[in-house]
Amino acid sequence: MPLPNHRLIHSRFEAHHRPVSxxxxxxxxxxxxxSETGVRDPATGTTTFPDPALIYSGQARIRANSGAQGMQADRIVAVGGYLLVLPAETPVPHVRDVWVVDGCDGDPSLPGVRLRVVDVPRSGLSWQRNVGCDIEEPINRRG
Structure with a gap:
């Protein structure tokens, strides 16, 4: 139990850990x-979708996860096979957003990999944005 009028976590905790992360x-x-909305061409029977919107471009960290489902607050959550770590100031990703790897210093096989967002946990104390992802599977969109 913290002392009265004292914070348990130092007020500069996040500012100290962000540069490290x-x-x-x-x-x-x-x-x-x-985009979730496509334009259907009745003559050909195909649906075309506009190019995806760019939400963020920059640095990140990726590591393998267990990829299992778990319980959190009496709710089943998808943990995802990969943990994508973004800077804290990054806009909040949405489930179904896609992370496209452009480059990686440590693994030359990673560029070109596409990860689909499956979980976006929130936190009151955040020095980085953790995002649960899986390898993106091709989607057959039918109109």
Missing amino acids: EAAMTVTGRLLRP
């Missing part, structure tokens, strides 16, 4: 938001 971000890429 961002220094470990060795991946560059783009966070894209695919």
Whole structure:
């Protein structure tokens, strides 16, 4: 129990840890938001979708997760096979957004990989934005 009128966590905790977290971000890429609305061509029977919106472009960190489902607050949550760590100031991703890896200092096989966002946990104390992702599977969109 903290002393009265004292914070349990120092007020500069986040400011101290943000540069440390961002220094470990060795991946560059783009966070894209695919459009949900397409335009159907009745003559050909195909639906075309506009290019995804760019939400963020910059540095990140990726690490493998267990990829299992878990319980949190009596709710089943998807943990995702990968943890994508973005800078804290990054706009909040949405489920189904896509992270496209453009470059990676530590793993030359990572560029070109596309990760689909499956979980966006929130926190009152945040020096980085953690995002649960899975490898993006091709989607067959039918109109």
